[in-house]
Amino acid sequence: MNQRSLGSLKMEATAAYNCRIPFREHSLAFSHRSLSSLHFHFTHTLRRPRHPTATMALNASHVDLSLSPRVNAVKPSKTVAISDLATALVQAGVPVIRLAAGEPDFDTPLPIAEAGINAIREGYTRYTPNAGTMELRQAICRKLKEENGITYTPDQVVVSNGAKQSLAQAVLAVCSPGDEVIIPAPFWVSYPEMARLADATPVILPTSISDNFLLDPKLLESKITERSRLLILCSPSNPTGSVYPKVLLAEIARIVAKHPKLLVLSDEIYEHIIYAPATHTSFASLPGMWDRTLTVNGFSKAFAMTGWRLGYIAGPKHFIAACGKIQSQLTSGASSIAQKAAVAALGLGYAGGEPVATMVKAFRERRDFLVKSFKEIDGVKISEPQGAFYLFLDFSFYYGRAAEGFGKIEDSESLCRYLLDVGQVALVPGSAFGDDTCIRISYAESLTTLQAAVERIKKSLARLSSAALV
Numbered sequence: 001m002n003q004r005s006l007g008s009l010k011m012e013a014t015a016a017y018n019c020r021i022p023f024r025e026h027s028l029a030f031s032h033r034s035l036s037s038l039h040f041h042f043t044h045t046l047r048r049p050r051h052p053t054a055t056m057a058l059n060a061s062h063v064d065l066s067l068s069p070r071v072n073a074v075k076p077s078k079t080v081a082i083s084d085l086a087t088a089l090v091q092a093g094v095p096v097i098r099l100a101a102g103e104p105d106f107d108t109p110l111p112i113a114e115a116g117i118n119a120i121r122e123g124y125t126r127y128t129p130n131a132g133t134m135e136l137r138q139a140i141c142r143k144l145k146e147e148n149g150i151t152y153t154p155d156q157v158v159v160s161n162g163a164k165q166s167l168a169q170a171v172l173a174v175c176s177p178g179d180e181v182i183i184p185a186p187f188w189v190s191y192p193e194m195a196r197l198a199d200a201t202p203v204i205l206p207t208s209i210s211d212n213f214l215l216d217p218k219l220l221e222s223k224i225t226e227r228s229r230l231l232i233l234c235s236p237s238n239p240t241g242s243v244y245p246k247v248l249l250a251e252i253a254r255i256v257a258k259h260p261k262l263l264v265l266s267d268e269i270y271e272h273i274i275y276a277p278a279t280h281t282s283f284a285s286l287p288g289m290w291d292r293t294l295t296v297n298g299f300s301k302a303f304a305m306t307g308w309r310l311g312y313i314a315g316p317k318h319f320i321a322a323c324g325k326i327q328s329q330l331t332s333g334a335s336s337i338a339q340k341a342a343v344a345a346l347g348l349g350y351a352g353g354e355p356v357a358t359m360v361k362a363f364r365e366r367r368d369f370l371v372k373s374f375k376e377i378d379g380v381k382i383s384e385p386q387g388a389f390y391l392f393l394d395f396s397f398y399y400g401r402a403a404e405g406f407g408k409i410e411d412s413e414s415l416c417r418y419l420l421d422v423g424q425v426a427l428v429p430g431s432a433f434g435d436d437t438c439i440r441i442s443y444a445e446s447l448t449t450l451q452a453a454v455e456r457i458k459k460s461l462a463r464l465s466s467a468a469l470v
């Protein structure tokens with residue numbers, strides 16, 4: 001074992017958890033002993049409170065290392081950190097099955113990739129307008145009209161470097177300090193942190209697995225105050241795969257309509273990854289909602305374009321211009337090459353045409369396989385996902401049990417660590433998404449890999465089921 005290399009890997013694991021710094025590539029091979037010590041480190045890093053003063057104490061060269069209170073208020077993304085850790089383990093020779101990342105395992109469809117290559121060949125490599133090329137914004141407007149029933153003009157669309165940027169800019173554009181951002185849980189990890197970055201307060205509304213993780217309109221109504229500025233909806237949902245039926249959205253819309261200050265940020269990035277008979281409804285298409293809805297979508301998920309970094313927001317010009325203003329001082333326009341590729345993606349046909357339908361069919365087979373498999377496992381509760389490529393399973397039956405040589409499973413984090421240690425399967429603890437009873441499994445992997453993962457998880461859980469509650 002190479003102690004120095006392991007030490008540097010540990011340091012990077014710490015950095016990734018604390019500061020969201022990506023791992024660099026590692027080619028070292030290390031033993032199982034080093035693996036468990038890395039896991040030990042990983043656990044401690046996850047749990048250790050971070051004090052700015054502690055960082056100060058490390059300062060040997062009299063440089064003031066203090067950070068902005070805004071940064072100190074933000075938690076690093078556990079999904080990014082766990083994916084990075086799992087990747088580092090694989091690169092170090094540990095046969096971990098990675099089901100933590102929110103990234104399709106498919107290659108970008110060829111016509112899209114070729115459009116990108118042609119863009120480079122044809123010298124289409126310069127800055128584009130800040131809000132995106134007219135060609136792409138027009139294509140987005142056509143898509144939103146034909147597929148979603150919402151009408152926009154190109155000046156009501158801003159293209160960004162990923163839907164994440166679109167969402168962050170929207171939160172920054174509309175929230176004032178002290179405003180409340182209502183977020184149903186389980187939530188995508190970044191929503192509460194985006195609210196904090198805007199000096200707003202996240203207000204988390206729990207949902208339950210028995211209601212398919214859908215927001216109870218009565219609960220929403222009871223939590224709206226005069227400070228509520230934004231309601232963030234995500235359908236199909238990451239992490240649960242739930243899809244909001246139109247009737248429920250209409251009920252939510254009726255409540256929202258009573259509160260002039262309240263806007264809706266509708267994250268529709270998984271729109272095309274949906275399993276019939278479930279259907280997608282754009283919140284802005286509901287009566288009276290166009291004026292107060294900001295619709296976010298992107299190319300990462302449906303078109304398998306995560307690395308191209310392209311997303312967009314559409315909404316009333318007043319708000320969209322504000323998002324564009326922020327973008328103009330942060331990044332300017334998105335990649336010219338990716339924008340050419342995105343035009344090709346939107347040209348593939350309704351809902352992404354054949355290439356997207358093929359990927360959705362594969363996701364559906366995997367979902368069916370996993371749902372069937374986990375239904376057969378003792379104590380696991382399931383809400384069958386209707387979209388996206390995640391399963392959010394309640395494993396709390398296993399909490400309070402002790403595994404030999406591991407210790408007590410206390411919560412979703414220790415169960416994930418146990419499954420990584422014993423089963424060598426990387427999953428994301430539900431605590432990252434605001435629900436500690438569950439664990440998220442991403443099924444953006446081949447059926448063969450998923451079959452192997454289920455076997456490993458089954459075996460690891462079997463060891464726990466026979467253990468006494470402690």
Ligand SMILES: Cc1ncc(COP(=O)(O)O)c(C=O)c1O
Nearest residue numbers: 102162163164188238298300311
């Ligand atoms: C719910 C949700 N919204 C937005 C994004 C951001 O997507 P991107 O920035 O890759 O377009 C993600 C990515 O994981 C997501 O899961």
